[in-house]
Structures are given as structure tokens and as C-alpha cells.
Amino acid sequence: MDSALAAAATPEAGPGPAWQSKCPWGAPNATSRSCSLADVMSEQLAKELQLEEENAAFPEVVAVAEGPFITGENVDTSSDLMLAQMLQMEFDREYDAQLRREEKKINGDSKVSISFENYRKVHPYDSDSSEDEVDWQDTRHDPYRADKPTTTPRRGFIGKGKDITTKHDEVVCGRKNTARMENFAPEFQVGDGIGMDLKLSNQVFNALKQHAYSEERRSARLHEKKEHSTAEKAVDPKTRLLLYKMVNAGMLETITGCISTGKESVVFHAYGGKSATEDKVIPPECAIKVFKTTLNEFKNRDKYIKDDYRFKDRFSKLNPRKIIRMWAEKEMHNLTRMQNAGIPCPQVVILKKHILVMSFIGKDQIPAPKLKDVTLSSEDMKKAYYQTLNMMQQLYKECNLVHADLSEYNMLWHDGKVWLIDVSQSVEPTHPHGLEFLFRDCRNVAQFFQKGGVAEALNERELFNAVSGLNITADNEVDFQAEIEALEKMNEDHVQNHGKKLSTFSSDGDPPIYDE
Numbered sequence: 212m213d214s215a216l217a218a219a220a221t222p223e224a225g226p227g228p229a230w231q232s233k234c235p236w237g238a239p240n241a242t243s244r245s246c247s248l249a250d251v252m253s254e255q256l257a258k259e260l261q262l263e264e265e266n267a268a269f270p271e272v273v274a275v276a277e278g279p280f281i282t283g284e285n286v287d288t289s290s291d292l293m294l295a296q297m298l299q300m301e302f303d304r305e306y307d308a309q310l311r312r313e314e315k316k317i318n319g320d321s322k323v324s325i326s327f328e329n330y331r332k333v334h335p336y337d338s339d340s341s342e343d344e345v346d347w348q349d350t351r352h353d354p355y356r357a358d359k360p361t362t363t364p365r366r367g368f369i370g371k372g373k374d375i376t377t378k379h380d381e382v383v384c385g386r387k388n389t390a391r392m393e394n395f396a397p398e399f400q401v402g403d404g405i406g407m408d409l410k411l412s413n414q415v416f417n418a419l420k421q422h423a424y425s426e427e428r429r430s431a432r433l434h435e436k437k438e439h440s441t442a443e444k445a446v447d448p449k450t451r452l453l454l455y456k457m458v459n460a461g462m463l464e465t466i467t468g469c470i471s472t473g474k475e476s477v478v479f480h481a482y483g484g485k486s487a488t489e490d491k492v493i494p495p496e497c498a499i500k501v502f503k504t505t506l507n508e509f510k511n512r513d514k515y516i517k518d519d520y521r522f523k524d525r526f527s528k529l530n531p532r533k534i535i536r537m538w539a540e541k542e543m544h545n546l547t548r549m550q551n552a553g554i555p556c557p558q559v560v561i562l563k564k565h566i567l568v569m570s571f572i573g574k575d576q577i578p579a580p581k582l583k584d585v586t587l588s589s590e591d592m593k594k595a596y597y598q599t600l601n602m603m604q605q606l607y608k609e610c611n612l613v614h615a616d617l618s619e620y621n622m623l624w625h626d627g628k629v630w631l632i633d634v635s636q637s638v639e640p641t642h643p644h645g646l647e648f649l650f651r652d653c654r655n656v657a658q659f660f661q662k663g664g665v666a667e668a669l670n671e672r673e674l675f676n677a678v679s680g681l682n683i684t685a686d687n688e689v690d691f692q693a694e695i696e697a698l699e700k701m702n703e704d705h706v707q708n709h710g711k712k713l714s715t716f717s718s719d720g721d722p723p724i725y726d727e
Contacts, residue, residue: 303332385410395423496571542635548610555630579625596660617652
């Protein structure tokens with residue numbers, strides 16, 4: 212009977228519907244997996260069972276992939292440091308995977324989600340982490356930048372009762388002043404005061420504000436000065452426009468470049484063009500002397516022009532730009548006098564404001580060398596000395612001028628003779644310091660030619676008497692200069708009393724030298 216019941220409880224195997232193969236009153240089929248003792252002790256089986264349990268608990272979570280950093284066969288594991296880094300990276304990956312699981316569990320299907328990105332253990336060599344990183348440079352809100360202080364409402368206070376805070380609160384005002392520093396000029400560096408929660412008092416902020424405005428105005432003045440000044444080897448826009456006009460008018464063919472720079476001017480080389488008038492011939496090569504419009508070099512040189520009666524009435528320290536033009540005009544007049552007397556010097560072509568165009572002393576864009584740079588034979592040095600002595604006498608007696616800066620630096624050697632240049636500071640002998648300038652020129656010339664081996668070269672006192680025609684007999688230089696100063700004083704008193712530019716120290720036998 213037991214066997215019959217068992218047979219009835221157990222359905223027969225065969226084809227038929229699925230509901231016929233199960234009996235609601237029958238015992239469930241116990242599906243048991245048969246395995247041996249060796250399979251039970253196998254580690255592979257234990258890993259498979261553990262993976263099945265994890266997949267059942269978290270079916271949608273992707274398993275952490277084991278990178279080649281661990282499973283690679285060529286990894287050197289003999290170093291303890293390498294093993295420690297491998298283990299640490301494995302722990303960090305497991306920790307990141309756990310954070311992702313917690314994120315998904317908490318967020319679910321909610322539209323508002325949270326992120327644990329800031330708590331991840333991201334390695335720079337982890338390729339998977341680069342996809343989940345947040346590039347804060349591409350976001351509108353920078354989490355590392357402190358927020359600006361909030362403004363107070365129109366009513367002027369926040370809070371109620373004892374917790375009320377007005378707009379005059381020290382902390383609120385300090386933070387507002389710190390935020391307002393960002394409105395300063397970009398050149399004024401204020402730093403990150405907001406990030407440091409800096410609180411500036413009104414007094415400190417006003418002082419910084421005033422200083423920022425002062426710096427901005429100063430930089431604007433410097434920029435304007437640079438735009439309107441002639442720097443070394445460069446010209447300002449106004450000077451450049453004058454040069455362009457000369458080229459466009461055909462007076463100059465082309466301007467090749469700078470050939471000389473000095474304290475007071477910059478000299479350019481140019482090829483001459485055609486003159487508008489037939490009576491004026493422009494030389495094939497010209498020298499353009501551009502007087503610098505910066506007055507740093509002229510602060511101590513006004514004595515050369517303020518006491519010159521030709522420009523005394525036009526001299527004014529209040530308008531320094533006019534001084535520069537007068538300086539150029541003075542050189543033009545002095546060169547014209549020297550040219551009329553036959554002294555070798557550059558020929559004046561034209562004067563435009565502070566630009567003086569002259570003939571070029573040299574050939575093929577190569578300027579003639581200065582007397583200090585050229586090596587002359589003893590015969591040529593002797594010839595140069597006598598020519599210089601003759602030019603100094605002509606300059607004093609025929610041109611009624613004293614060079615006032617004569618030396619081997621302002622004399623050129625070209626075509627076997629000496630040429631004089633740079634006569635913008637030249638004055639007349641009736642100048643209050645004219646004889647002092649002449650004595651200084653005689654000292655420079657005498658010392659140069661005596662060092663050059665010219666035995667016939669006179670000393671400075673003999674040369675002064677030979678040039679000026681005066682007969683000052685003094686045994687030493689101190690007494691000699693004292694007599695020169697006495698003569699200058701006597702001439703100045705005579706000029707003030709009679710109002711005439713009469714040279715009272717002219718040589719014996721020569722007529723008095725009057726100005727033209």
C-alpha cells in the first residue's frame with residue numbers, strides 16, 4: 212500500500228501540459244547537487260558560490276575588474292614597495308566600488324541624487340576614474356572660491372531684536388571693502404582677500420583706493436610721455452610723421468637707419484631726393500639729426516642758451532619743448548656761420564621743428580670716423596693739429612663763436628682733413644661763460660695732440676692766447692682762470708651798462724667784434 216501511495220504521489224514522466232506535471236498535494240522535488248569531498252575543499256568552487264551570492268544581493272552592480280596591475284605575469288613582485296602599492300590600489304578600488312554601490316542604493320530612481328565623488332580614492336594612473344572626475348574649470352561655480360558677501364537689503368538691517376545687524380557693522384563693512392577691491396585697475400594687485408575672509412576698515416580701504424587711482428594716473432602719464440618722446444634708436448609718432456612728410460615730398464628718397472646716438476640726439480642716414488626749388492641742391496646722402504624730446508639730458512645745459520642774446524628773449528623754462536626746437540635752430544645758425552667762413556662742417560639742408568637735415572660726412576652709409584678712433588701717421592697727426600688750430604681761430608674771429616664742446620669726439624677725419632660737428636651748444640665770446648668754454652676746448656685739444664705725439668702742440672694757455680688773441684701772462688693755471696673770469700665780469704658789466712654786445716677783450720690791432 213505504501214508503494215501504491217508513492218506511485219500515486221509520483222507522477223509519471225511523459226508528454227503533457229505543464230500543470231499536469233505538478234501535483235499540489237505532492238512533496239516538492241529536492242534538487243540536491245552531488246559533489247565529492249575534493250570539490251567541497253576546492254577554492255574555485257568557493258569563489259563561484261561567493262559570486263553567486265553577491266549577484267543575488269546586488270544584481271545590477273558591475274563587478275570590479277581586476278586590472279593587469281595585479282594579474283600581469285611580468286610584474287616584478289620582489290620589491291616590498293611595489294607590493295604595497297599594488298595592495299593599496301586594490302583596496303582603493305574596492306573602496307570606490309563600495310561607494311558606487313551605496314550611491315545607487317541611496318539615490319535609486321530619484322531625480323535628486325547625491326555623489327560621493329569627493330570621498331573616492333582616485334589614483335592618477337587609474338584609467339577608470341578619469342570618466343567620473345569633475346572638471347571644476349568647466350563649471351560656472353568654483354567650489355574653491357569663497358562666496359562674495361551678501362548685500363544688505365534696502366531697509367538697511369538684517370535680523371531682529373538683539374541680533375539685528377546694520378549696514379554699518381564693522382564685519383559687514385570690512386568684507387564689503389574687501390570685495391570692492393576687485394574693482395581696482397588690473398595693474399593694481401590686491402590678492403585673494405575674499406578667500407582669506409579679510410576685513411578692511413574704511414580708513415585702510417580709502418587709502419588703498421587713493422593709491423590705486425594715483426598709480427593709474429602715473430602709469431597713464433608714463434605711457435603718454437613714452438608716446439610723445441624720442442627714445443634711443445626710436446622716434447615718437449610726431450617725429451615719424453615729419454619724416455614721412457619729407458619722404459613723401461621727395462626731399463628724401465629713403466631713410467636707411469640709425470648711425471649714431473648721443474645724449475641729446477639720434478642721427479639717421481638717408482638718401483637725398485629732389486628739392487622743390489632749383490636754387491637748393493640736396494646732397495646724395497644726408498644725415499638726419501633728431502633732437503630728443505625728453506628733457507633729462509637738458510636740465511643742466513640751459514646755460515648754453517639762456518645767456519645767448521640771440522635766444523634770450525625766447526627762452527622759457529615753462530615750455531621745455533620750445534627749448535628743444537631752439538636747440539636745433541641754434542645748431543642750424545651756427546653751422547650756417549661756419550659754412551660761410553669755409554670751415555669744414557655739415558651743410559644744412561632743412562630744419563623742421565626738432566629735426567635737422569644735413570649733408571652726410573662719409574660714404575656709402577658708412578660715417579667718417581671720429582678723430583679718437585682713427586689711427587693717423589705722425590705727418591697726418593701734425594696736419595690735423597694745424598688744421599684744428601686754424602679752424603679754432605676762424606671760429607673765434609670770423610664766425611664769432613666758441614665751440615664749447617670741442618674734443619676728439621666731435622671732430623671727424625674725412626678726405627684727409629678734420630671736420631667739425633655738434634655745434635648746438637656753441638656760444639659767442641660775449642657769453643658770460645664764453646671764455647671759460649674756450650679755455651676748456653683748448654685744454655681738450657692740447658691734451659689730445661700732445662698724447663698723439665705732436666711735438667709742436669701748444670699747451671692749453673698758449674693755445675688760448677693764440678686763438679683768442681689775448682695776451683694773458685700768468686704763471687699757473689689758477690691765476691690764468693682768474694684773469695679769464697675777470698675779463699668775463701668786465702664784459703658782462705659793460706653789456707649791462709651800455710646794452711650793446713661789444714667784445715671788450717678783442718685783440719690789439721683788430722676791430723671790435725660786433726654781432727651781425
